[in-house]
Amino acid sequence: MAGVRVNVNVGVLGHIDSGKTALARALSTTASTAAFDKQPQSRERGITLDLGFSCFSVPLPARLRSALPASRPAAPEAGPEPGEPQLQVTLVDCPGHASLIRTIIGGAQIIDLMMLVIDVTKGMQTQSAECLVIGQIACQKLIVVLNKTDLLAEGKKQATIDKMTKKMQKTLENTKFRGAPIIPVAAKPGGPEAPETEAPQGISELIELLTSQISIPTRDPSGPFLMSVDHCFSIKGQGTVMTGTILSGSIGLGDNVEIPALKVVKKVKSMQMFHMPVTSAMQGDRLGICVTQFDPKLLERGLVCAPESLHTVYAAIISVEKISYFRGPLQTKAKFHITVGHETVMGRLMFFSPAPDNFDHEPVLNTFDFSQEYLFQEQYLCKDLEPGATGSDQATEKAGQATEGLCPRQQWALVEFEKPVTCPRLCLVIGSRLDADIHTNMCRLAFHGVLLHGLEDKNYTESLLPKLRVYKLKHKHGFVERVIDDYSVIGRSLFKKETNIQLFVGLKVHLSTGELGVIDSSFGQSGKFKINIPGGLGPESKKILTPALKKRSRASKGEMAKQEEGAERQESAQHVSLSLSFKRYVFDTHKHMVQSP
Ligand SMILES: Nc1nc2c(ncn2[C@@H]2O[C@H](COP(=O)(O)OP(=O)(O)OP(=O)(O)O)[C@@H](O)[C@H]2O)c(=O)[nH]1
Ligand SMILES: [Mg+2]
Secondary structure, rough: OOOOOOEEEEEEEEOOOOHHHHHHHHHHHHHHHHHHOHHHOOOOOOOOOOOEEEEEEEOHHHHHHOOOOOOOOOOOOOOOOOOOOEEEEEEEEOOOOHHHHHHHHHHOOOOEEEEEEEEOOOOOOOOHHHHHHHHHHHOOOOEEEEEEEHOOOHHHHHHHHHHHHHHHHHHHHHOOOOOOEEEEEEOOOOHHHHOOOOOOOOOHHHHHHHHHHOOOOOOOOOOOOEEEEEEEEOOOEEEEEEEEEEEEEEEEEOEEEEEOOEEEEEOEEEEEOOOOOEEEEEOOOOOEEEEOOOOHHHHEEEEEEEOOOEEEEEEEEEEEEOOOOOOOEOOOEEEEEEEEOOEEEEEEEEEEEEEHOOOOOOOOOOOOOOOOOOEOEEEEEOOOOOOOOOOHHHHHHHHHOOOOOOOOOOOEOOOOOOOEEEEEOOEEEEEEEOOOOOOOOOOOOEEEEEEEEOOOOHHHHHOHHOOOEEEEEEEEEEEEEEEEEEEEEEEEEOOOOOHHHHOOOOOEEHHHHHHHEEEEEEEOOOOOOEEOOOOOHHHHHHHHHHHHHHHHHHHHHOOOHHHHHHHHHHHOOOOEEEEEEEEEEEOOOOEEOOOOO
């Protein structure tokens, strides 16, 4: 097994200024003196990676050797590499927040462990919380690093560390990282002004912890090749080299790769892993690909993939899960920053849920079923909708449709992007409000989900959306004004004066007395209409409706005003109301009104 190296990716995340970069630097340096000194030939600090990437190697722990698949490249082409098998830890140092989200989503499949860096003098801060949220979406394992312990007063140091450790344990309690290890360090004791000779503290212990926590994830060579490129440069006489991490699939020498952003296809001339030529590589590997006749200036970072494996979408149907820390509702028509694959663009949302009978359906996270009908929602439905939001009729209409406080097991959104995005199928989607003031103590991450269906046609509103059967439930209420005969009545207050009642002719209405009526025609000029009652009015209904009629006719013959009032009151007490319900499909250009049979 001599010469084998295995790569794992560790994300370094945390609030601004918590010391992520200092920690990445300290780890790389400490590791190279501790681990490489024994092997002078390995003194190199690994591939010089793009900003934000650094790496170090330690001897591969015995625990992990058995986990090595036999097919791992043993880098034999460049001659045997002496010494023990190595574990290469690639640190992905996440800088500012916006790029943080992109980096993490881009690397979601390849970050095997996340280090959450906490400034021990500050504790959890807004972005530490956001990182924890991202970690829960994208990562399986976590280590909390309490940094800057040198700033703690000497006498109270241990007590403060213990207190913060307890606090962090409590924070993790409600996350999937419950019980994750927490370790104190000082990545750059003395801060920026301190001399370089000041040695970091606790780093060897951290490396030990990291090595004990890391597991080599199952890598999958199947599926289309996709690589996230973080560096692109030319080598004289060779060609252009793109380095990065393979997100999915595998690649072999001589394969064609596409640079989707530029719509060019190139043949792989040579490949390197850990400075060694290789003939194949797969998911999780850090790789350099050499192609010819390609200007490195055209690509700084981005995606490289198997030809035609990515798609460019103008809109998408995504599954949605709200991030519970996000305050405020997720409203239809609202705009969010949507991170899809490696791009973040603005997108406008329309939420929808299963039809009420399907609220209990098992969530499906890899396809979208166009044959089903879905219920339009003014906003994402969740249990913590503000109290009262479902109290009044009007509010219910605002909050959602026909919910009665129930939450479906799965919800979706249609996202319409401000500009088209290129992404892999079924990629992770995160919605956020990156424009929110970072100084307010608010989680900017609003929801996450999976891109289930991309709309690739620019004219999707005409070509594809009509196939999306999302409906609104409409309810209208009115009253029976008077009886014409046993089989017909006049209705009022269901429509506005200017409504074209013709459109509603033939629709069924229910009388509060139980009869079913059918709208027959408009009646007069004030929005009244005639209703046919095919089964005839029941005797009880006639009794309710007729006295009012009589009294009114008597009143019109000049009864005393007082009595007239009484009659009116009686009439309103004996209202027979009308209700009209129908579905209207949001993307039906003809705006048909559909009633269930
Ligand atoms: N006293 C002390 N200062 C530290 C320590 N680690 C980092 N610093 C200082 O904290 C400041 C921020 O450190 P960085 O490593 O740049 O922090 P960062 O988290 O990478 O910051 P961003 O990338 O901007 O989010 C710098 O001035 C560091 O010198 C430490 O252990 N002790
Ligand atoms: Mg930094």
